[in-house]
Amino acid sequence: MRFISLFAVLLACAFTVRAEAPRSLFLEDLTWTEVRAATASHMTTVIVPVGGTEQSGPHMALGKHNARARWFAQKIAAELGNALVAPVVSYVPEGSADPPTGHMRFPGTITIPEDAFEKTLESAARGFRLHGFHYIVFLGDHGGYR
Numbered sequence: 001m002r003f004i005s006l007f008a009v010l011l012a013c014a015f016t017v018r019a020e021a022p023r024s025l026f027l028e029d030l031t032w033t034e035v036r037a038a039t040a041s042h043m044t045t046v047i048v049p050v051g052g053t054e055q056s057g058p059h060m061a062l063g064k065h066n067a068r069a070r071w072f073a074q075k076i077a078a079e080l081g082n083a084l085v086a087p088v089v090s091y092v093p094e095g096s097a098d099p100p101t102g103h104m105r106f107p108g109t110i111t112i113p114e115d116a117f118e119k120t121l122e123s124a125a126r127g128f129r130l131h132g133f134h135y136i137v138f139l140g141d142h143g144g145y146r
Helices: 002-014 032-041 064-080 114-130
Strands: 045-050 083-085 135-140
Touching: 045 064, 045 114, 064 083, 064 135, 114 135
Parallel strands: 045 083, 045 135
Antiparallel strands: none
């Protein structure tokens, strides 16, 4: 009788669905099945870090804002407990290319038109909503695009 009871408990445990945390908070590290499982359980927020590739002086790497945005997004997602972090949006409006204005006066800066930037964020948000995220948070690191 004891064996049957133990077997019944083990069988029940095998069919119990547990909400396990994904192996990474970064969307790009996960498979599509892991994302589907995460959103089906409790990971209903996605944080989209927005950085930029621009000069910050002669002493600083061009990708500083991307690294900062990713780091802050991961810290916030970990604290929330229900969020994943999307890849960093690193192409943002940084000024005109002809004639060069703003950060575009410095080599290595990458810019895109404001309408392309807005459409990219809108399209990403629609996709996240379609795939089960209830809350899409854009986390801007700096600048006028916020």
